[in-house]
Amino acid sequence: xxxxxxxxxxxxxxxxxxxxxxxxxxxxxxxxxxxxxxxxxxxxxxxxxxxxxxxxxxxxxxxxxxxxxxxxxxxxxxxxxxxxxxxxxxxxxxxxxxxxxxxxxxxxxxxxxxxxxxxx
Numbered sequence: 001x002x003x004x005x006x007x008x009x010x011x012x013x014x015x016x017x018x019x020x021x022x023x024x025x026x027x028x029x030x031x032x033x034x035x036x037x038x039x040x041x042x043x044x045x046x047x048x049x050x051x052x053x054x055x056x057x058x059x060x061x062x063x064x065x066x067x068x069x070x071x072x073x074x075x076x077x078x079x080x081x082x083x084x085x086x087x088x089x090x091x092x093x094x095x096x097x098x099x100x101x102x103x104x105x106x107x108x109x110x111x112x113x114x115x116x117x118x119x120x
Contacts, residue, residue, distance in 0.1 A: 010089045015048035016055075023058050036060055038111075043067070047087040047098060054104040063111035070098050 019039070026032045038061035041049035046067035053059045071092050074080050102110065 011086050012048045012051060012089050015045065016052040019049060019052035019059075020056055023052075023056060027058065034058065039063070041065070041067070044084070044087050047089075050098065050101045050105065051089075053109055054101045060109065061111055062105055062109045068098060072097050 023037060026037060027034055037059055039049055039053065039059055040063040042065040046064045049062060049064070050067070053062045068074075068084060068087055071088055074084055074088060075093065
């Protein structure tokens, strides 16, 4: 859990990088239609997928189930659950929040079957 801090990255950023590498691999496969790369995440993995999809045009669809709505909700809610801290990006609120990323991928990428983002 402390490795991201030791190398100066967030766990969310590391996971988004893993998603990017997976997309790179999929594109090497002949049986994969590069125009139809769809993704799915649930709960704590949603922020990483949203970060990856916001910056990777090759991801065509995103489905989120029980996503975290906002990093701001972690800051203002004294009853947040500690596991949510793993999905946060240090200093993100000075530049953006998760709704900004949701807006980048909606409506063309965000699946209509995605659940509405949940607050903490």
